[in-house]
Amino acid sequence: MKVKKVLISQPKPSTDKSPYFDIAEKYQLQLTFRPFIRVEGLDAKEFRLQKINIQDYTAVVFTAKVAIDHFFALCEEFRIIMPETMKYFCISEAVALYLQKYIVYRKRKIFFSTTGKMDGLSAALTKHNKEKYIVPVSDVHSEDLTAVLDERKVNYTKAIMYRTVSNEFTEEEILSYDMLIFFSPAGIVSLLKNAPNFDQGERAIGCFGASTAKAVKDAGLRLDCEAPLPGVPSMTAAFEAFIKENHKAK
Numbered sequence: 001m002k003v004k005k006v007l008i009s010q011p012k013p014s015t016d017k018s019p020y021f022d023i024a025e026k027y028q029l030q031l032t033f034r035p036f037i038r039v040e041g042l043d044a045k046e047f048r049l050q051k052i053n054i055q056d057y058t059a060v061v062f063t064a065k066v067a068i069d070h071f072f073a074l075c076e077e078f079r080i081i082m083p084e085t086m087k088y089f090c091i092s093e094a095v096a097l098y099l100q101k102y103i104v105y106r107k108r109k110i111f112f113s114t115t116g117k118m119d120g121l122s123a124a125l126t127k128h129n130k131e132k133y134i135v136p137v138s139d140v141h142s143e144d145l146t147a148v149l150d151e152r153k154v155n156y157t158k159a160i161m162y163r164t165v166s167n168e169f170t171e172e173e174i175l176s177y178d179m180l181i182f183f184s185p186a187g188i189v190s191l192l193k194n195a196p197n198f199d200q201g202e203r204a205i206g207c208f209g210a211s212t213a214k215a216v217k218d219a220g221l222r223l224d225c226e227a228p229l230p231g232v233p234s235m236t237a238a239f240e241a242f243i244k245e246n247h248k249a250k
Contacts, residue, residue: 001202003178003246004029009036009187019236027243036169036182036190039138041070041162044077052134052159054080059087059131061156063118063145065098067136070162072102084108087131089124092116118148125152132156139163140186142211166190171197179204181225181239185215192219206242208235 012033013020024031054075062068075082082102087109090096096112099105111128113120125148133156135146140163149156164186174180174195180203182188192198206225207213216223227238 001178001204002249003204003243005032005177006030006179006181007032007034007174007177008181009034010183011035019234019240023236023240023243027247029243032177034167036167036187036194037164037184038167039066039070039162040165041073042160044074047074047159047161050159052157054078054134054159057132057134057157058085059089059128059133061089061121061133061135061149062095062099063091063135063137065095066162068095068098068102071136074161087111087128089121089133091118091121118145122148122152125149125154129154134159136161166193169194171195174198175203177203179206179225181206181208181235182212182216183208183235185211188212188215188219188221204242204246206235206239208238 006029008020008031010033020031023029060071062071084107088096088099088103088111090099090110090112093112093114096110097105099108099110111121111124129152131154133149133154135149135156135158137145137158137160139160141158146156146158164184166186167190169190171194174191175198180191182191182205200221204224205216205221206227207216207223208227213223213226225238225242227233227235229238232238232241
């Protein structure tokens with residue numbers, strides 16, 4: 001099947017300079033940007049059920065910008081003001097810099113991983129192993145996030161502050177696309193929830209990330225386009241390479 005209509009399961013790029021639009025123009029594709037999932041924050045009433053008091057903690061570990069948003073949303077709802085002594089441990093510099101949206105960055109004790117992974121925080125966690133850590137997470141999360149905390153034997157509590165919810169699609173709508181591109185395992189769960197009798201057929205499936213690729217294969221689906229891989233570091237690079245070959249085929 002020659003791919004012409006593609007569903008990309010993430011929000012539409014905020015700028016026209018996205019490579020997706022260049023690919024669409026070059027190969028005359030019809031692209032639709034619509035996530036299969038959305039993230040919702042827990043409200044104060046729901047959060048209280050976990051019997052966690054945010055003010056009991058002296059440090060917080062952020063693994064994503066969305067975790068920062070929902071952490072501070074709950075703090076606002078509880079009318080909690082973060083003390084200047086609070087320590088922030090972030091999975092990357094980009095996540096750390098995002099804190100500027102909520103705190104005076106230069107006046108706080110902020111540490112970030114230079115590898116973009118939790119293991120890059122090992123030294124800082126060891127140095128500050130007497131702190132009491134809170135780790136905001138989604139209702140569905142990988143245990144890899146806290147493996148380093150376990151290794152360093154730090155005192156931490158995982159706090160569910162947001163959840164992943166499926167967006168509604170009709171099966172007819174899903175089947176109208178020649179290709180579907182996913183960016184998280186939760187997207188695959190949403191696909192099968194919305195279309196329990198989904199028959200892939202010649203329809204192409206692309207994905208970004210090893211965990212998403214595993215979810216595609218575990219669901220018994222065929223993975224046609226994957227990133228990152230050697231030579232194809234981004235989803236757009238993998239997508240263009242796939243479309244180029246697809247349009248060559250007779």
